[in-house]
Ligand code: G3P
């Protein structure tokens with residue numbers, strides 16, 4: 132592995148605690164990660180909330196689309212009791228069950244007073260317009276995080292599977308680093324070399340890395356750092372070790388750090 136491979140907690144320390152809750156993120160920081168990964172969606176009234184799925188059913192006691200509800204309505208739901216770590220807690224710890232807004236996550240990360248890299252993935256569909264990217268860049272500006280500098284302790288990178296979303300973020304905040312996430316091999320990438328729209332970092336899934344052994348070396352030779360997701364098994368860590376990737380995104384950060392001897 133590279134001299135210092137960055138370890139990112141995917142949705143927080145999400146194997147141990149309910150994903151995207153404040154408790155899952157604080158636990159990941161306690162476990163010694165370099166950074167955190169977070170998905171964001173827009174509520175009906177335009178707030179950025181940390182939720183992966185389009186719908187509410189899997190991770191809350193609500194029903195329907197996240198985007199159909201206001202922030203106040205979503206804040207009344209329970210986003211933690213579905214997880215085995217919370218079942219039986221009486222009363223449940225609000226940090227494990229409450230909806231997390233991106234604003235609160237940014238405030239908590241800044242208050243942690245340590246170096247943290249934050250990977251923010253825009254999940255709201257890019258084809259529905261540029262609102263999610265605009266709101267995201269505006270919120271990052273409010274927190275003083277839209278223009279990274281070497282003396283900053285919190286450094287944000289924006290990620291998306293959508294090249295359109297990456298292009299919009301590049302236009303709105305050219306200084307922000309971006310990751311283009313790759314689930315399948317984009318046509319022509321291996322011939323062309325560079326990622327489209329000026330994306331800095333390549334983010335292939337572990338399944339794609341397994342299927343295309345030439346991909347990671349090719350991307351790195353083209354000058355792109357590579358962050359691989361979502362790596363939860365030691366066999367996969369062994370597989371990517373030979374490539375020397377720059378970042379590993381995992382639900383089990385302590386296991387990965389142990390594997391790296393940190
Ligand atoms: O970190 C990238 C990874 O999170 C992409 O997949 O579905 O977990 O958002 P997903």
Ligand code: CA
Pocket residue numbers: 168169170252
């Ligand atoms: Ca994600």
